[in-house]
Amino acid sequence: MTACNWDGSSYDRISTIQQGWGGEVLGRLELAGDERVLDAGCGSGRVTEMVLERLPRGRVVAVDASPSMVSAAQERLTGPGSPYAGRVEVLRCDLLELRLREPVDAVISTATFHWIADHDRLFARIRAAMRPGGRFVAQCGGEGNIDGLRSHARGVLARAPYAEHFEDWKAPWNYAGAEITQERLRTAGFSEARCWLAPAPSEPEEPREFLQTIVLGPHVQRLPEELRERFMDDVLEAIGEPVVIDYVRLNIAARA
Numbered sequence: 001m002t003a004c005n006w007d008g009s010s011y012d013r014i015s016t017i018q019q020g021w022g023g024e025v026l027g028r029l030e031l032a033g034d035e036r037v038l039d040a041g042c043g044s045g046r047v048t049e050m051v052l053e054r055l056p057r058g059r060v061v062a063v064d065a066s067p068s069m070v071s072a073a074q075e076r077l078t079g080p081g082s083p084y085a086g087r088v089e090v091l092r093c094d095l096l097e098l099r100l101r102e103p104v105d106a107v108i109s110t111a112t113f114h115w116i117a118d119h120d121r122l123f124a125r126i127r128a129a130m131r132p133g134g135r136f137v138a139q140c141g142g143e144g145n146i147d148g149l150r151s152h153a154r155g156v157l158a159r160a161p162y163a164e165h166f167e168d169w170k171a172p173w174n175y176a177g178a179e180i181t182q183e184r185l186r187t188a189g190f191s192e193a194r195c196w197l198a199p200a201p202s203e204p205e206e207p208r209e210f211l212q213t214i215v216l217g218p219h220v221q222r223l224p225e226e227l228r229e230r231f232m233d234d235v236l237e238a239i240g241e242p243v244v245i246d247y248v249r250l251n252i253a254a255r256a
Contacts, residue, residue: 022047041112045073114141123188142250207243
C-alpha cells in the first residue's frame with residue numbers, strides 16, 4: 001500500500017491541514033463514547049488522538065502501512081504517561097490485507113485512500129472488519145485533486161536532468177470520482193453509501209517541506225539525493241507565490 005517512504009516526524013509536524021480535515025470528518029461520525037473504532041491510515045496519530053477524546057469509554061485500533069508513521073503514532077498515543085493507555089492499539093498493516101480479531105463499531109479515515117490502487121478490495125476489507133449497522137466516514141483525494149500543481153511538477157520533470165529518472169513513471173495516486181466510489185461501496189456490502197467531491201484549496205505554512213514530504217514525496221524520493229533540492233527549487237519557481245494547493249476531497253459516508 002505504501003507509495004512513499006514517509007517521514008513520520010516531519011508529517012506530524014507539518015500536517016495541520018490534514019488534521020483540520022480529520023476534525024471535519026470526525027464531526028460527521030455519531031459516537032456514544034463506548035464504541036470500538038478503526039482509524040484506517042492513522043498516520044502519526046494526530047487524528048487518532050481526536051477520536052480517542054470522543055471515546056472516554058471506548059477503544060481505537062489505529063492502522064497504518066508505514067513503519068515511520070506507526071512509530072510516530074505509538075510515541076504519541078502509547079508512550080510513557082499517555083492518557084490513552086489500554087484504550088488504543090497501533091498496528092502496522094496494509095489495509096488491503098486488513099483482518100481484525102474482533103469487529104469494530106465504526107471506521108474513520110482521512111488522507112489515505114488515494115494512496116491505494118484497489119478500492120474494490122479496500123472497501124471489501126473495511127466492510128468485513130465492521131459490525132452490521134456500523135458507521136463509516138472518510139475523506140481522501142478525489143477526482144481533480146491537485147491537477148494544477150501536478151501540471152507544474154510535470155513541466156519540471158520533463159526537463160533535464162530530471163526526465164531520465166521518470167521514463168517509466170506511473171503515478172501512485174488513485175483520485176476516484178464520487179459516483180464510482182458509491183458503486184464500489186454498495187458492491188462491497190454497505191447498506192447505505194453517499195459520496196461527494198469538495199474543493200479544498202489550501203496554503204501550507206511551510207510550503208517547501210509540505211510539498212517535499214507530502215504532495216511530491218514520491219517524485220522527490222525517485223530522484224538521486226543530489227537532485228532533490230534543485231528539483232524543489234524548480235517546482236517552487238514554477239508554482240510561484242503564494243503556494244496554494246488545489247486540493248479536491250472525496251468524502252464518504254456509509255453504513256455497514
